[in-house]
Amino acid sequence: MLFRFTACTLLAATSLSAADSADVVIYGGTSGGITAAIQTARMGRTAILIEPTKFLGGLTTGGLGATDIGNKKAIGGLSREFYGNIHKYYSDAAKWKQQTRDDYFAKKHHGNSGAETTMWTFEPHAATEVYDAMLKEAGSKVTVIFSERLDLKKGVVKDGAKITKIIMESGREFTAPMFIDATYEGDLMAKAGVSYHVGREANNVYDEELNGVQVGHSKSHQFTKQVDPYVKKGDPSSGLLPGIEKDPGVEFSGDKKVQAYNFRMCTTDAPENRRDWEKPANYDERWFELALRNVEAGDSRISWAPSWMPNRKTDTNNNFAISTDFIGQNWDYPEADYETRAKIWQAHEDWQKGLMWTYAHHPRVPEAMRAAFQKLGLAKDEFNDNGNWPRQLYVREARRMIGGYVMTEKNCKRREIVEDSVGMGAYNMDSHNIQRYVTAEGFVRNEGDVQVGSRPYPVSFRSITPKAAECTNILVPVCLSASHIAYGSIRMEPVFMVLGQSAATAAIHAIEQGTIIQGIDYAKLKERLLKDDQMLDFESPPAPEVHSIKKTDLKGIIVDDAEAVLTGFESEGHTTGGFVEAGYRHDSDSLKGEQKARFIPALPKAGKYSVAISYSALSNRATNVPVTVHHADGETVITVDQKKKPAGANNFQPLGSFRFEAGKAGWVQISNEGTKGHVIIDAAQFVAE
Incomplete structure (x- = not known):
């Protein structure tokens, strides 16, 4: 090479x-x-x-x-x-x-305004x-x-x-x-x-939550269809297709496995500078059978992520269930000798080139998808010494x-x-x-x-x-x-x-x-x-334009999002001020009906409590957020419009007055079921009357 x-x-x-x-x-x-x-x-x-x-x-x-x-x-x-x-x-x-420069910056690609x-x-x-x-x-x-x-x-x-x-x-x-x-x-x-x-440490090594095996987190680049993994469909005795393990291991446990590598391709849609996808000489369709089955199951997503660079070129990265990441085929790379690394490197190149040809030309791929992959090809004026292919494998870890x-x-x-x-x-x-x-x-x-x-x-x-x-x-x-x-x-x-x-x-x-x-x-x-103008630290949040509220400055019993029982709501935010403590969480306007947050207070005594929830209002929020209050007399569901600023003080929206037993029997739950737009969770407040 x-x-x-x-x-x-x-x-x-x-x-x-x-x-x-x-x-x-x-x-x-x-x-x-x-x-x-x-x-x-x-x-x-x-x-x-x-x-x-x-x-x-x-x-x-x-x-x-x-x-x-x-x-x-x-x-x-x-x-x-x-x-x-x-x-x-x-x-x-x-x-x-x-x-032109003006044409590129007018589109504000990847946050570039030109200013x-x-x-x-x-x-x-x-x-x-x-x-x-x-x-x-x-x-x-x-x-x-x-x-x-x-x-x-x-x-x-x-x-x-x-x-x-x-x-x-x-x-x-x-x-x-x-x-x-x-x-x-x-x-x-x-x-x-x-x-x-x-590899990954177990969560308990450094008192973390996001380390180790994370079956519950793999949602963004995931299968959306049921795809058979066996060489002969429905027949476990026929063995698994290449690149598939029998089981993932124990949740949150450590292992020697590392996150997937790929090549960041520089592609273009300029016909005079575009190189068509070519079928590799050692193309092995067994490695792409899973991708073909996924497409045939109805996953029509275009499985790559082109970010536009100047001169109608891209930095094209992995996206969705089966894409440029050669998942699971790099575990030996970190400690391998040079010869073994070279083989792993070549296998990644073969995979990615083969996948591009498969999506662009294989007859089992729908015509519309093939057309989308044919629109871009390798830029002829980059990596001229390497067949226009990137010279660096993305060794992410x-x-x-x-x-x-x-x-x-x-x-x-x-x-x-x-x-x-x-x-x-x-x-x-x-x-x-x-x-x-x-x-x-x-x-x-x-x-x-x-x-x-x-x-x-x-x-x-x-x-x-x-x-x-x-x-x-x-x-x-x-x-x-x-x-x-x-x-x-x-x-x-x-x-x-x-x-x-x-x-x-x-x-x-x-x-x-x-x-x-x-x-x-x-x-x-x-x-x-x-x-030498190195940036060593700055507070964010709160930055000057963003403010937060301490739990100790609020009335009653406050349950913050960091203390809530969460299913989903993994994305954290802190750009819109008025939140309680370190920030808030949101559902990324995705996985509707699958995400919920339960705020459970430890109430010192039985009686009536005024209940409210905190959120930051913006135009991209959902207007129909279902909030369930579980109280001593049953459950009450309130719909909250998070585009509207909360009616109470300190960005809290009153939900009503309810009777609760002492202890942790009561709760407030926020869900994203049936919503359109971002659902925000921040804190729940319980004030004794």
Whole structure:
């Protein structure tokens, strides 16, 4: 497989002295590795950036142009500078070939209005050009080495807990006082003897709710039809179709399985630049039988998610039940040797190319669906050295270090806030599906998809450094220390850029202070990070324009949404003010009739109570939300119009006065059955009369 490298990086690659030594050696030319190298140079030090392949930028230059952010305010430093440079790049009218700049921004694709000084969508080659320019500006202090892979058997030499040198398969050696592992796989970290985890932890390991096996959460990218999983329909003795497990495992338990990988395809609808989907030479229809059965069962959804980039191109991602994610076929990848990884990589490429041809041309696929998939094809002017196919597999998760501090969902929800921030995460806690299995009824389901909201949160310095007893001179900004579900939020390219820069800053501080990486003065590190415009923390919510209400400031007994018994209502919100405590939840205007929230108070005495519920009114809310009050005299159902502002104080809507027994016999339940529009749940109030 061939990869492109540009003139400026070629110059850097040929300028290394025989010593193969620098202040910081960075293994992995991902976005995090690039920002680490640039930051090292800007601090007056030298960096060697070793990239095992022949191209830089990882996913940022490898097809992922629809930047996942969560909250742009969380992105600072070199990361924001990169997106500012993307904006400058597209300010040049000559960069627009298939459409005009005004035409693109008029559609506000992926939140781009054109009015900002940053831009968050881009073509792969544009990201490469911007990175090359930034590296060229760093000058001779950054040396880029291509096509050198760590020797997985003897590649790390240590003196006690300190790495003294690393050795490539070619025998080439690199020395430095500080090392950074910026790969997606974490090979350098692992071979340095640093503890790590692969797969999902059980929920009870870090006192979480969203980790481990999550059968109940897999709803967004799920089968909507009953599809037979057996080679011969209805015959379990015939065996399962490829890629399907017998059962998912025990709910909330841990395993060694990782979320699905795919390629982020750059496609286009411009006929002169579009390459038609081709049937792979080794096409094996057995792998696509499940997709064909799903279509024949009536699932007519177009199973991909194209996000529009400039020049009528897309970043095309996974979507729905059977799409570009090669579910369950990557579990061995994180700890595999290079040969095994290459086979897994090729299997993913074969799957995705085969699926695209199947949906676009197979006679068992309805004509309308085939036409939809034929409308887009690979862009002929991207990845010219690789048959227009992306050069980077989306390794969403591999090894995760177990460092000085493990980031968990409590951090993502700001229920636990660290004080040694080196950057911020802000994206949803997002895990793609992990496996397919057979239900007790004999049908196929996906498992592992979890998408739950986060609040912008700081990422700990201790989460990018190992325990001192294991290694004293390595930083890990990509395979950092986080639980599976927290990593699902952190694992975004802009965040890797942020953490790569912070890792380099910390490495230089350790050199200058003459100490191990765990011993640096955090106050001085923080001072430098802020000087470099890194965003370390901000309160959201409440932001200045958003306010929340404490339970202690309200009358009566308050049951918050965080205390309610939930079926569904996984999406969290905090943008519309007036909510109780940390935020509210909503049904995402989906899965109607399947989601409900029960608020159960502990009433100190029997008697009459005035009951009310809190919600934030907006035009996208449902007008017919059914609310059931279960009281001593039976049940009363009230319909609430959540487009209208609540009639009571503090955004509470009175439901009436009811008699209750003491204890927890009574409750209020909000459902989304029969509703159209978003249903909000926030809090229930019980005031004794």
